[in-house]
Amino acid sequence: MNVRMRQDARQIFAEALAAAQPAAAFATCLRLDGDRLVAGGRSGLDLGGLDRVYVLGIGKAAPAMARALGALVAPRALAGYLVAKAGQGEAVPGCQVVEAAHPVPDARSVAAVEGALRWLDSSVPPAAPVVVLVSGGSSALFSLPAGRLTIADKAAVTELLLRCGADIGEVxxxxxxxxxxxxxxLARRLGHRPALTLALSDVVGDRLDIIGSGPTVADASSFADAWQVLERYELTLKVPDAVRHHLEAGLAGQIPETMRSDDPILANKNAVVAGNNLAACHAAKECARRLGYRPLLVSDHITGDTAHCAAFHAVLAYDVVYAHRPVAPPVCLISGGETTVRLQGGGLGGRNMEFVLHCVRRLAACIVPAVVLSAGTDGNDGPTDAAGALADNATLARAQMLGLDPGEFLSRNDSYRFFQPLNDLVITGPTGTNVMDIRVVLIGEPVRPAAGGDPGEMP
Incomplete structure (x- = not known):
């Protein structure tokens, strides 16, 4: 094992994670100008002469975002309602913190919405300004079924969409x-209260109408778009009958569309992206530079099938190793985004661990020292306690000594159980943020090209 390069990869990811923290994001994006909270240099919210700031937070990063906001608006106190992932509901002064389910909603997700609406009605004056904090996981954590739908209906649809490989925009x-x-x-439920939504983006492209399913912003999608997603993945006959009937009613114009941009309720409501994956990628890039690598930011928009994305990164690494293109090693390739996995087995894992597992054989064939790390900034890759995994040139040999075959584990989507006995999982615990995934590919000093070093062709 290349201990130093492994340590470097972990440090690069750690610094990317630090840049994605709400406190770091807010320090860049927000400022207090007298009684006005200014975001992104343009949007703002007049806090008036109130001695408190009303805050509604939803998502995995809700507690950390609320703490960062509290530090910014002090000495004003926070008065809030926060919805966090089960097991991650850290206390925040002045805020009621409730926990709900993720990635599949359940009764706790419904109770979280009902509690938030009661809080708005009973605790927030009808003209008081409200700061809404939205981060990854909001869609599952904050779930109130429309019409006659039940939470069981929504959970069934969520399970189907997650298993079929749909991307987050489609889901x-x-x-x-x-x-x-x-x-x-949710903007309609806020009524005439002025509001400023601060979002940590966990979606490629940072679209506010997709982050957390856009609870407070205009929506560009339609019932027709939703139906097309089900058709694309052949789910129209697999979803519960109630879901199919609800969408068909929407298609027929019997149910109103979601909020449109010309709705007058949005006149005093603004929203900005306060932090995103690109900021984390830039922090990773600067760390790699300090550690002596030539950093190359591939893209913060990496999407698509995980296996194809792994092959794409392998081709980029091949060019660096054999052609010194675009630069010669030592090189650090950095990318961000969120890939998808079509689940075919009953194993345990996530897209980041699966990405690294697809690289194991290629790393064994590489003629220079190399390390691959891929991890989620929220600290959870799939339904596991790991953020991701890392591997190097020796991982395949170490695995074979334990009787572990990468192909077998890939066939059943069981990447967690491949890397666990190798002690190659990346475990951070809850991070308090979520800006998608970071991938780090470290390529060591070059040697003379030799046969057999091909990292693999694109499938």
């Missing part, structure tokens, strides 16, 4: 059209 498109609060409908 949230369907979610919005089965919800009473997504797609701008």
């Amino acid at each position: 949230n498109c369907v979610r919005k059209h089965l919800s009473a609060v997504k797609g701008g409908q």
Whole structure:
């Protein structure tokens, strides 16, 4: 094993993670100008002469975002309602913190919405300004089924969409059209209160109408779009009957579309992306430079099938190793985004661990020292306690000594159980943020090219 390069990869990811923290993001994006909270240099919220700031936070990063906001608006106190992932509901002064389910919603997710609406009605004056904090996981954590739908209906659809390989934009498109609060409908529940939404982006492209299913912003999608997602993945006959009937009613114009941009309720409501994957990638790039690598930011928009994305990164590494293109090693390739996995087995894992597992054989064939790390900034890759994994040139040999075959584990989507006995999982615990994934590919000093070093062709 190349201990130093492994340590470097972990340090690069750690610094990317630090840049994705709400406190770091808010320090860059937010400022207090007298009684006005200014975001992104343009949007703002007049806090008036109130001695408190009303805050509604939803998502995996809700507690950390609220703490960062509290530090910024001090000495004003926070008065808030926060919805966090089960097991991650850290206390925040002045805020009621409730926990809900993720990635599949359940009764706790419904109770979280009902509690938030009661809080708005009973604790927030009808003209008081509200700061809304939205981060990854909001769609599942904050779930109120529309019409006659049940949370069991929404959970079934979520399971189907997650298993079929749909991307987050497609998943949230369907979610919005089965919800009473997504797609701008929470803005209606805020009434005439002025509001500023601060979002940590966990979606490629940073679209506010997709982050957390856009609860307080105008929605660009339609019932027709939601139906097309189901058709694309051949799910129209697999979803519960109630879901199919609800979407068909929407298609027929019997149910109103989600919030549109010309709705007057949005006149005093603004929203900005306060932090995103690109900021984390830039921090990773600067760390790699300090550690002596030539950093190359591939893209913060990496999406698509995980196996194809692994092959794409292998081709980029091949060019560096054999052609010194675009630069010669030592090189650090950095990318961000969120890939998808079509689940075919009953194993345990996630897209980041699976990405690294696809690289194991290629790393064994590489003629220079190399390390691959891929991890989620929220600290959870799939339904596991790991953020991701890392591997190097020696991983395949170490695995074979333990009787572990990468192909077998890939065939059943069991990447967690491949890397666990190798002690190659990346475990961070809850991070308090979520800006998708970071991938780090370290390529060591070059040697003379030799036969057999091909990292593999694109499938």
